[in-house]
Amino acid sequence: MKQIIILVLLMTTMNETAYKIDFGKNLDGKNWVVVNDGVMGGKSESTVQLLSNSILFKGNISLRNNGGFASLRNEGDKLDITQYKTVTIKFKTNTNRKFSFRLSNSDWFYKPFFKHEFGSSTPDWETATLPLTDFKEFTIEGETGNKLTSVNMKKEMRIGIILYDKQEGSFEIEIDYIAFN
Secondary structure (H helix, E strand, C coil): HHHHHHHHHHHHCCCCCCEEECCCCCCCCCCEEEHHHHHHHHEEEEEEEECCCCCCEEEEEEEHHHHCCCEEEEEECCCCCCCCCCEEEEEEEEECCCCEEEECCCCCCCCCEEEEEEEECCCEEEEEEEEEEHHHHEEEEEEEEEEEHHHHHCCCCEEEEEEECCCCEEEEEEEEEEECC
């Protein structure tokens, strides 16, 4: 009886993923769309392709016409993140650029959102774990310094990836999964 109780306790305290988007499986990723700086007159271009086990986001960033960003966003249901502490992203990229994971409770590009940077200097698969308490608010003018708080987290969030590093040129990132823990 003692072993059964210990086993039940271990199973309930194991760190399981509470919410996972596993791209390419069960149609995860079908509701993801590209939003580029063209919404503000910019000239950046990007595409998204759902592969058998991942999602591929690639394009070219242009700074013409005050442009400079490309994003990949979930257009499906918004997510209640109040119960999570971190977001983990398994990805690989062919560029040494800083992408950001994006959390927003608005559909409008000019409204503030929260972001956390991640990136890689190798073309291999990597995993980035981002604490939600380290996400910072971002506006059109730049970072405000405000961090994501439990008050902000009570609002349902739309999630996504954005490249906004003010560097012209091509980029590519392939994402296997995104998991909230």
